[in-house]
Amino acid sequence: MNIKLSSRSNNLSGNLKITGSKSESNRLLILQALYPELKIENLSDSDDTRYLKAALESEEETIDIHHAGTAMRFLTAYFSCQVGREVVLTGSKRMQERPIKLLVDALRSLGAEIAYVKEEGYPPLRIKGKEIRESEVHVQANISSQYISALMLIAPGLASGLEIHLKGQITSAPYLLMTLEIMHNAGLAGTLEDNVVSIEPVSKLAPTTLQVESDWSSASYFYSLAAVSETAELKLSNYRRSSLQGDSCLAEIYRKFGVETIFEDNSISLKKTSGKKPRKLIEDLRNSPDIAQTIAVTCLALGVECELNGLHTLKIKETDRLVALKTEMEKFGADVEISNDSLRLYSCKRLNQDVSVATYNDHRMAMAFAPLALKVSLGIEDAGVVSKSYPSFWEDLKQLGLSVEEI
Numbered sequence: 296m297n298i299k300l301s302s303r304s305n306n307l308s309g310n311l312k313i314t315g316s317k318s319e320s321n322r323l324l325i326l327q328a329l330y331p332e333l334k335i336e337n338l339s340d341s342d343d344t345r346y347l348k349a350a351l352e353s354e355e356e357t358i359d360i361h362h363a364g365t366a367m368r369f370l371t372a373y374f375s376c377q378v379g380r381e382v383v384l385t386g387s388k389r390m391q392e393r394p395i396k397l398l399v400d401a402l403r404s405l406g407a408e409i410a411y412v413k414e415e416g417y418p419p420l421r422i423k424g425k426e427i428r429e430s431e432v433h434v435q436a437n438i439s440s441q442y443i444s445a446l447m448l449i450a451p452g453l454a455s456g457l458e459i460h461l462k463g464q465i466t467s468a469p470y471l472l473m474t475l476e477i478m479h480n481a482g483l484a485g486t487l488e489d490n491v492v493s494i495e496p497v498s499k500l501a502p503t504t505l506q507v508e509s510d511w512s513s514a515s516y517f518y519s520l521a522a523v524s525e526t527a528e529l530k531l532s533n534y535r536r537s538s539l540q541g542d543s544c545l546a547e548i549y550r551k552f553g554v555e556t557i558f559e560d561n562s563i564s565l566k567k568t569s570g571k572k573p574r575k576l577i578e579d580l581r582n583s584p585d586i587a588q589t590i591a592v593t594c595l596a597l598g599v600e601c602e603l604n605g606l607h608t609l610k611i612k613e614t615d616r617l618v619a620l621k622t623e624m625e626k627f628g629a630d631v632e633i634s635n636d637s638l639r640l641y642s643c644k645r646l647n648q649d650v651s652v653a654t655y656n657d658h659r660m661a662m663a664f665a666p667l668a669l670k671v672s673l674g675i676e677d678a679g680v681v682s683k684s685y686p687s688f689w690e691d692l693k694q695l696g697l698s699v700e701e702i
């Protein structure tokens with residue numbers, strides 16, 4: 296499905312309920328599979344969460360998790376310790392290009408039996424579940440935090456728990472803290488000190504119900520819309536001031552664009568009342584890689600120069616997001632430079648109309664470019680990709696008065 300996006304008004308208002316965080320949901324589903332006494336509310340309705348849930352319920356030998364990175368990494372660890380179970384874990388063509396060697400090596404060093412079905416270092420994997428008795432592992436922490444979260448999540452179910460020694464600079468660190476906090480909230484014991492994560496073994500939990508907060512990465516597109524609008528008053532639920540999600544740093548970043556965040560009850564109100572914007576935006580996003588595309592496009596829409604650093608993980612996500620951003624932003628007339636871990640956008644004074652944005656099987660390419668509709672009409676190719684994290688995204692944009700037309 297390709298769509299055409301445009302907007303008659305630059306003044307936005309509305310109330311939206313955003314689906315649960317897919318990161319929180321996917322962690323809780325793994326914990327629930329290990330500890331069925333755990334109950335979950337406000338689970339994400341994203342494809343990634345649905346595929347993970349189906350995988351955990353499946354009795355098939357081959358399990359396909361499509362584009363879902365966390366599902367691939369978390370399930371690799373999970374099936375490694377399901378004694379008596381043998382599965383082939385596979386995914387989309389892109390998933391078969393996303394590296395998993397560091398996690399496989401770490402699990403093998405603990406005694407897991409994992410074989411590569413096709414290319415060494417990449418899915419698909421054949422996993423034969425075994426009892427894991429080792430309790431110490433060393434893993435590089437600068438490529439993807441998902442490998443470490445995967446090890447943490449299975450750790451309390453192992454005979455002696457687990458000590459995970461992290462090597463190098465930790466990337467996407469808030470996601471590790473999220474894993475740890477969620478485990479604490481579920482009643483599990485663990486610490487992260489001096490680059491060592493220690494998790495205690497636990498055989499049973501007290502019955503607990505945990506509420507998933509709504510997804511902050513999904514909220515980023517409304518921050519961007521508010522920043523690009525003339526005036527905005529958008530109420531989004533269910534959000535908390537003290538979030539487990541690192542992407543809640545959006546509230547601070549978008550203040551620089553005149554968007555104020557007001558926390559009330561279970562929701563946030565985004566208010567834009569002034570034309571404030573930075574002359575140049577410089578951000579290090581190593582802690583919040585998923586909002587890089589949103590921020591880059593906000594700057595493109597507002598003609599703001601920006602320099603985004605700490606982006607090395609973007610190259611191994613749903614697509615090479617640095618190359619995709621440069622290619623698509625340049626279609627609008629922008630001048631963009633990228634390196635292996637940074638993006639620089641020079642101030643773009645005039646945006647080209649009716650550009651057709653390619654989305655590269657990446658939900659965030661589609662959603663990040665949508666706010667440009669407040670400035671120019673544009674096309675979004677393969678717009679259904681948004682279902683990876685936010686299936687009702689286009690419906691929600693319509694609710695705010697944007698025109699979303701299938702072409």
Ligand SMILES: O=C(O)C1=C[C@@H](OP(=O)(O)O)[C@@H](O)[C@H](O)C1
Binds near residue numbers: 319365439444467585
């Ligand atoms: O653990 C998680 O839920 C995630 C961790 C991050 O990945 P990396 O640690 O690979 O950067 C993030 O980009 C991804 O969308 C979700």
Ligand SMILES: C=C(OP(=O)(O)O)C(=O)O
Binds near residue numbers: 363364585612613684
């Ligand atoms: C990178 C992402 O997801 P994953 O790595 O789980 O596929 C994302 O949602 O932006």
